[in-house]
Amino acid sequence: MPEILVTVYDVFMRTYPGFLEATVVTLQLTAIGVILGTVIGLIIALMKISGSKILQAIANVYITIIRGTPLIVQIMFLYFGIVEIYTMSNFWAGAIALGVHNGAYIAEIFRGSIQGIDPGQREASMSLGMNRKQTMSRIVFPQALRRSIPPLGNQFIITLKDSSLVYIIGVAEIFSLGNREAAQSYQPFESFMVVALYYLVLVMIFTFLLRLYENKLDVDKA
Amino acid sequence: MKKKLSFLSVIFSAGMLLAACGGDDSTSSEEGSSTDGEGSELKLLEDGKFTTASSGLYKPFNYEEGGNLTGFDIDIGNAISKEMGLEPNPVTTPFETIIQGLTTNRFDAVIGSMAITEERAKQVAFSDPYYYSGGVIFVREGNTEITSEADLEGATIGVVGQSTYDTAAQQYTDDENIQYYSSDVVALQDLTIEGRLDAVITADVVGFEAQNAGLEIEMIGEPLWIEQAAVAVRPEDKELLKAVNEALAAIIEDGTYDEISQKWFGRNLLDVDLEGIEILK
Numbered sequence: 235m236p237e238i239l240v241t242v243y244d245v246f247m248r249t250y251p252g253f254l255e256a257t258v259v260t261l262q263l264t265a266i267g268v269i270l271g272t273v274i275g276l277i278i279a280l281m282k283i284s285g286s287k288i289l290q291a292i293a294n295v296y297i298t299i300i301r302g303t304p305l306i307v308q309i310m311f312l313y314f315g316i317v318e319i320y321t322m323s324n325f326w327a328g329a330i331a332l333g334v335h336n337g338a339y340i341a342e343i344f345r346g347s348i349q350g351i352d353p354g355q356r357e358a359s360m361s362l363g364m365n366r367k368q369t370m371s372r373i374v375f376p377q378a379l380r381r382s383i384p385p386l387g388n389q390f391i392i393t394l395k396d397s398s399l400v401y402i403i404g405v406a407e408i409f410s411l412g413n414r415e416a417a418q419s420y421q422p423f424e425s426f427m428v429v430a431l432y433y434l435v436l437v438m439i440f441t442f443l444l445r446l447y448e449n450k451l452d453v454d455k456a
Numbered sequence: 457m458k459k460k461l462s463f464l465s466v467i468f469s470a471g472m473l474l475a476a477c478g479g480d481d482s483t484s485s486e487e488g489s490s491t492d493g494e495g496s497e498l499k500l501l502e503d504g505k506f507t508t509a510s511s512g513l514y515k516p517f518n519y520e521e522g523g524n525l526t527g528f529d530i531d532i533g534n535a536i537s538k539e540m541g542l543e544p545n546p547v548t549t550p551f552e553t554i555i556q557g558l559t560t561n562r563f564d565a566v567i568g569s570m571a572i573t574e575e576r577a578k579q580v581a582f583s584d585p586y587y588y589s590g591g592v593i594f595v596r597e598g599n600t601e602i603t604s605e606a607d608l609e610g611a612t613i614g615v616v617g618q619s620t621y622d623t624a625a626q627q628y629t630d631d632e633n634i635q636y637y638s639s640d641v642v643a644l645q646d647l648t649i650e651g652r653l654d655a656v657i658t659a660d661v662v663g664f665e666a667q668n669a670g671l672e673i674e675m676i677g678e679p680l681w682i683e684q685a686a687v688a689v690r691p692e693d694k695e696l697l698k699a700v701n702e703a704l705a706a707i708i709e710d711g712t713y714d715e716i717s718q719k720w721f722g723r724n725l726l727d728v729d730l731e732g733i734e735i736l737k
Contacts, residue, residue, distance in 0.1 A: 252523030314556055321561055324549070404549035404557075414520040414548070417513040417639040420669045 238424075245424040246431075249415050253432060256411040259325070260436070263397040263407060266329040268390050271336025278337060279344035293341065300338035306399050308335055313403045328400030332393060339389055347382035348374060380451055387444040391437055398433075408432050498540075498696050500564050505545045506537040508687075509557060510568025511616075512548035513639030516665045516720055517569045520548075528720040532586055533567040535712050536687070539703035550638055552617040555579055558690060565700065569659070571620045571683035574737050583687035583700045587717070587725035589659040590679025591624060591736065596647055597672040602655055604677055611654035614643035620683055620736055621657040641666060648672050659683075661721060682728065683736040 281293040300308070312334075313327040322330070351374050359369045401410035412429035416422035501507045510518035510529050518527040525546050537544035549557045551568070558566055558580060569589075572582045595602050602611060608628035615621040617636040625634045637643040640658040644666045647653045656663075656673075663675055687704070689697050707713045708726065717724045 248522065252520070255523070310553075314553075314560060324562070402550060403553070404547070406548070410548075411520075413638065414512050416645075417641040418515055418519045418521060420641065420645055420666065420671060422642055422645055 241421060242424045242427050245415065245419065245421060246428050248419075249411070249425075249428060252411055252415075253408060253428070256406055256408045257432060257436070259405065260394070260397050260407040263325075263329050263332060263400060263405070264390070264394045267332030267336050267393045267397060270330065270333025271340050271389075271393070272386075274333060274337025275340025275342075275344055278341035279348065282341065282345050283348055297338045297341060300335055305331070305335050305396055306402060309400055309403060324400075324403045324405050328397075328403055328405050331400070332397060335396070336389060336393055339392075340386065343382050343385045343389060344378070346385075347378040350381060351377050383444075383448055383451060387441075387448070390444075391440055394436060394440060395433060498542075498699060499693065500542070500696075501561065502545065504543055506533070506540060506542040506565070507545040507547060507563040508533045508537075508565045508567040509547050509549045509554055509563040510566070511551040511554065511639070513551070513641065514569055514662065515641050516661065517659075518546075518548075519641075528587070528716065528725075529567050529569055531716045531719070532707075532713070535707045535716060536567070536700060536703040539706050540699050551619065552638065555618075555688075558688060561690075564689065564693075564696065566688040569685045570688050571736060572686050573620060573623075575623075576688070579691075580688040581691045581693070581697050583689070583697060584704055585684035585686045585726075586704055586713075587685045588682050588728040588730070589661060589685060589725070591621060591657060591681050591683060592660045592663060592679050593676045594644060594647060594656045594658065594663045594673045595654065595676055596650070597674050599654075599674075602676065605680060608655060612652075614646055614653040614656045615658070616640055616643065624657050624680065644671055644673060679733070681734040681736045682730060 278293045278296060281289040284290065309328055309331040312331045313324060316322065316327070355373055355377075356369055359373045360366075364372065397407060398409035400407060401413060404410070408429055412425045415428070416425040419425060510525075510527075512518055512520055512525055514527070514529075516527055518525065518529040520526070525548065530546050533546055534544040546567070547563055549562065554566055554568065554570070555576065557563060566580070567586075570576070571589075572585065576582075593602070593605060593608070601607060605628055610633060611629055612633050612635060613625040613629050614635045614637055615625045616638065619640075621640075622634070622636075635643075635646075635653060637646070640656070640662050643653070643656045644658065644663065647656045648671050655676075657680075660675065660679055663673065667673060687700050689700065704713075713726070714724050717726070
């Protein structure tokens with residue numbers, strides 16, 4: 235076996251108990267980031283398609299600020315900025331930053347899916363006597379939801395990988411553990427190779443589960 | 457729509473629960489100790505626990521071995537906590553933001569090889585020094601171009617951001633030639649790769665440790681200065697500072713300090729002849 239594989243294997247064997255713990259933290263960060271992001275995204279998307287100019291303006295400001303600044307800055311901002319009001323743990327600061335960040339992107343996914351439904355369908359259901367609310371909840375949203383699954387899945391994978399950025403505020407997730415291993419073993423290449431493998435396997439599992447879900451929903455035909 | 461939202465809220469609260477179970481801390485120690493007396497009147501992040509921060513990237517002072525935080529700083533922190541009747545709770549946070557972390561109440565103190573400087577003393581209160589170390593220039597083995605600090609002008613120097621070595625590097629070379637790392641150890645590793653760095657400034661013992669691990673680096677000349685690593689607390693925590701100083705004096709007095717220092721370095725780090733050497737301010 236090539237020597238590099240042997241040393242990567244060594245680092246892996248030495249570090250996996252710590253990495254398994256860190257994987258749990260990474261998954262928790264991702265779960266909160268995704269769920270909070272979906273809730274925020276839904277609210278922002280509804281604000282954007284609502285008739286109210288004020289709600290639209292608020293949503294636009296939110297999306298502009300979040301999409302216009304790097305995630306790492308948002309993490310720092312939450313960790314050190316919000317402390318004036320409330321001191322939250324580094325884990326929660328990181329998780330909430332991920333959620334807030336995701337919210338802006340997921341809002342655009344939802345908005346795109348909703349607005350992508352042919353206006354003709356809306357007209358048709360209106361002409362069948364449904365009001366606006368019924369049209370949306372019975373005709374538009376169910377279709378839009380199916381359409382939003384593939385881009386949402388993509389966003390979830392990005393979140394999983396983005397969660398590595400919270401190492402900057404000292405959360406013991408996969409990347410920060412790799413960083414520490416590199417500083418301990420004088421083997422940065424091997425350490426980050428192991429880190430990469432962890433993310434790769436997690437993303438592959440994620441992708442597989444998403445595919446199952448998509449098949450179940452028949453997203454292809456949406 | 458309503459159904460979907462309530463479904464989401466269930467997942468959301470499940471996520472919260474999940475996180476509450478185990479995501480909160482960065483690192484915690486297993487070592488417990490009896491909690492009695494003294495500690496209780498101190499204003500601490502967690503009752504009965506002394507939460508102290510280091511980068512966890514500074515071998516052999518604070519680093520992770522098999523998932524556990526270890527090193528000289530950690531042992532000292534444990535001994536001080538025990539002396540104060542508190543449970544030690546070492547956590548890690550990047551060195552670049554460690555002072556902000558302290559001043560925003562993320563932990564009770566920094567026991568992470570932080571050297572006393574006038575600049576830092578404006579933001580934090582320092583205890584008595586718990587070790588002395590020398591700031592040293594390291595180069596790649598066999599480098600003949602850099603033989604003293606005078607040769608550093610225009611050289612690419614690797615340092616940890618916000619460290620005392622950072623300040624030194626700024627004196628020797630131009631700002632754009634300084635490369636920032638989160639760990640001295642990674643900087644030293646990078647030094648061995650040709651074409652990356654010309655020099656790394658860090659503590660002598662950190663470089664020696666790297667040499668022992670097989671890194672082909674060498675120290676240039678004598679230590680540039682001696683710096684005093686101390687425990688840092690928030691300036692308003694006067695009681696805590698007093699307790700830390702008393703505990704430190706006690707472990708030096710009863711030989712615990714010497715034991716820890718011998719264990720890590722084979723010598724007593726406080727046993728340094730300070731005469732005639734510049735002490736970093």
